[in-house]
Amino acid sequence: MDTFVQQLINGLTVGSIYALIALGYTMVYGILRLINFAHGDIYMVGAYAGFILAAQLGFAANPGMFGLAVTLIGSMVIAGLIGMAIERFAYRPVRKYSRMTTLITAIGMSLFLENLFVVIFSPTPRSFPQLMQNQNYTLFGNAAISKTQILIFAVSIALMVLLQWVIYRTKVGTAMRAVSFNLNSAKLMGINTDFIIAFTFALGSALAAAGGVLTAQYNPKIDPLMGIITGLKAFVAAVLGGIGNIPGAVLGGLLIGAAETFVVGYGQNIGIPSTYRDAVAFSILILVLLFRPAGLLGSTVQEKV
Amino acid sequence: MKRILLTFGLIISLLTPLACVRKNEGGVSDNTGPIKVGVYVDLTGATAGFGQSTKNGIELAKDEINANGGINSRQIQLITEDDQGRPEQAKTVVSKLINQDKVHAVLGEVASTNSLAAAPVAQEAKIPMITPSSTNPKVTQTGDYIFRVCFIDPFQGAVMAKFAANSLKAKTAAIFGDVNSDYSKGLTEFFEREFNRLGGQVIDKQSYAQQDRDFKAQLTAIRAKNPGVIYVPGYYGEVGIISKQARELGITVPILGGDGWDNPEIWNLGGEAMKNTFISNHYSVDDPSPSIQKFVSAYKARFSGTSPDSLAALAYDAMYILADAIRRAGTTDPTKLRDAIAQTSNFLGVTGSITINKDRDSVKPAVVLELDPAGRKFIYKETVQPEGAAAAASPAAAAASPAAATASPAMAASPAGSPASAASPGKNTNSAPGASPAPTK
Structure with a gap:
């Protein structure tokens, strides 16, 4: 029982990160019908932004909650700006062409970001400084939860609530939903769709950056290719939940995180090697595409031609 | 959606690099001109710390040799290639070193998986290759042109099993290894065999893959079994995080763990979690023996105060052994050079007395070190002699050897040899070092 609860905590920690990244995939898809494959790399960019901020502002030397908050928010802002720039200079010029063109641009953008960071920072993994004193708490029995994990849950939940508020309670959120419903009609209603799309990219990128910094607090190793697998899994999470559906992305992220943790944690006793960790997410993707292409919470009627 | 995924898959498959191997054309001069030594290490990948240390050790040795007039009045020229820590890349760069740069000998890699990928290229071209620090037995089994100057995993795994059973009095152990690494797989096997032989029991085996970042699932499974010790035969990049998450x-x-932990990066990744952890290693930087201290101070002076890890020391020894063999062969003709390396006997290196045996491996003692995160250093615990190495380790042989084997400048000052061999003549078991390395601090 202890072990089960512990694995659940482990899985939900990983899952929260996937959920944060999946939100960006799903929001962009909801508005542009575009799978932004560069999104996983934005997560990496966010981690590096935090790494530089923490080093430059001296938070690495004297850790504390303040330094962590500044690093987190700072890297979210930087990643948000980079997300907007990518949209403005890479996606907007090709938006008027077929959807496939934009998709391939996104794949190109992903490779560009990865290799740009390899050139700038070299592929050598860096160790991210610990920005707060870690501490362990025992829940009941033997199940332990660390301060970092609590932080990951707290920040993830706060950001998701904030996102819901932005989308359903603010003017810009209403505009986002309108654009998602029908871009051309929204434009006719006087909505500045270019701004709304840029804003969506900024929002998604900031969430991914938060995921990057939080992950780096949990597993302090960052490298320019860290976004590939994590990004793909977050994408699977978005598809599982129903792409374009925001609560679905969160649910999908948590499910994928828990599923792979349970497979790794219990699988080796019944002969499934731990390297199947990555296979879990993609098996789920195949099953979802076969049996419920709209995802768990998605609706099937929205498909447009 | 299916179309999207199909496109993505196609693009990935197109990007997969294609390696090509060219035939050796020969035609290099074997008696005049610079001696070209190819070095392939990981300078930018996951084990870049190993590669950098190895490169430094080789360069230091090369500069010392060249400053002393070179070998048979020929200078050594190093050609260093980065394999990014990837086996396929290791194979490609070694092929380039041999076929394009026409090197006379190859030094490298650290990670056994990469050495195993590149060794067949050297073997096929009949160019001698010395790996400074790949410990998996299979590396030198590739062929008669492949050598190593470090001990092998059956010994290293047994050292830690003995330490766990005898010194830590552990009854049960769990093993948590890297499923894709030959180094890790070898150590897992030999640790388990020896630990069982000593009456212990391995109660759980879990695995991870390099580049994994979350290990809590496996560690939770291990925790449920409540083992006495956990053996993690991996590389520093993962081990630091594993220890942190375990704590x-x-x-x-x-x-x-083993020598794969020996990199300063482990302090950044693991921090305080590295308390109560122990590794087997090739030498201790705090060993007071004059030959070791001479090397340590030369290395520190050259590389801005960085103290040499065991990989740097082994690389330094590998370069000297190669130089010694070229000197004795009098030529860089591959066959004669190969024979000369194979005849290396009682060479007094920084990491101990090195004799290449019939399997082209070297038989050497190992040290057990304790990690000290507060001081960010490894504290010497004990020296373990290899089985059946009595002759090689005896002081008489060691004292006689400098004349017979070599005249490396670092060694000339200390004919007594390594403290490990001097302290415990002819003993096969764990031996607390009597005369020499007093625990540091």
Whole structure:
């Protein structure tokens, strides 16, 4: 029982990160019908932004909650700006062409970001400084939860609530939903769709950056290719939940995180090697595409031609 | 959606690099001109710390040799290639070194998987290759042109099993290894065999893959079994995080490892979690023996105060052994050079007395070190002699050897040889070092 609860905590920690990244995939898809494959790399960019901020502002030397908050928010802002720039200079010029063109641009953008960071920072993994004193708490029995994990849950939940508020309670959120419903009609209603799309990219990128910094607090190793697998899994999470559906992305992220943790944690006793960790997410993707292409919470009627 | 995924898959498959191997054309001069030594290490990948240390060690040795007039009045020229820590890349760069740069000998890699990928290229071209620090037995089994100057995993795994059973009095152990690494697989096997032989029991085996970042699932499974020690035969990049996450889960038992942990990056990744952890290693930087201290101070002076890890020391020894063999062969003709390396006997290196045996491996003692995160250093615990190495380790042989084997400048000052061999003549078991390395601090 202890072990089960512990694995659940482990899985939900990983899952929260996937959920944060999946939100960006799903929001962009909801508005542009575009799978932004560069999104996983934005997560990496966010981690590096935090790494530089923490080093430059001296938070690495004297850790504390303040330094962590500044690093987190700072890297979210930087990643948000980079997300907007990518949209403005890479996606907007090709938006008027077929959807496939934009998709391939996104794949190109992903490779560009990865290799740009390899050139700038070299592929050598860096160790991210610990920005707060870690501490362990025992829940009941033997199940332990660390301060970092609590932080990951707290920040993830706060950001998701904030996102819901932005989308359903603010003017810009209403505009986002309108654009998602029908871009051309929204434009006719006087909505500045270019701004709304840029804003969506900024929002998604900031969430991914938060995921990057939080992950780096949990597993302090960052490298320019860290976004590939994590990004793909977050994408699977978005598809599982129903792409374009925001609560679905969160649910999908948590499910994928828990599923792979349970497979790794219990699988080796019944002969499934731990390297199947990555296979879990993609098996789920195949099953979802076969049996419920709209995802768990998605609706099937929205498909447009 | 299916179309999208199909496109993505196609693009990935197109990007997969294609390696090509060219035939050796020969035609290099074997008696005049610079001696070209190819070095292939990981300078930018996951084990870049190993590669950098190895490169430094080789360069230091090369500069010392060249400053002393070179070998048979020929200078050594190094050609260093980065394999990014990837086996396929290791194979490609070694092929380039041999076919394009026409090197006379190859030094490298650290990670056994990469050495195993590149060794067949050297073997096929009949160019001698010395790996400074790949410990998996299979590396030198590739062929008669492949050598190593470090001990092998059956010994290294047994050292830690003995330490766990005898010194830590552990009855049970769990092993947590890297499923894709030959180094890790070898150590897992030999640790388990020896630990069982000593009456212990391996109660759980879990695995991870390099580049994994979350290990809590496996560690939770290990915690449920409540082992006396956890053996993690991996590389520093993962081990630092594994220890951190293990301590976060409330696992307090000792964590043991091998020479793959020996990199300063482990302090950044693991921090305080590296308390109560122990590794087997090739030498201790705090060993007071004059030959070792001479090397340590030369290395520090050259590389801005960085103290040499065991990989740097082994690389330094590998370069000197190669130089010694070229000197004795009098030529860089591959066949004669190969024979000369194979005849290396009682060479007094920084990492101990090195004799290449019939399997082209070297038989040497190992040290057990304790990690000290507060001081960010490895503290010497004990020296373990290899079985059946009595002759090689005896002081008489060691004292006689400098004349017979070599005249490396670092060694000339200390004919007594390594403290390990001097302290315990002819003993096969764990031996507390009597005369020499007093625990540091």
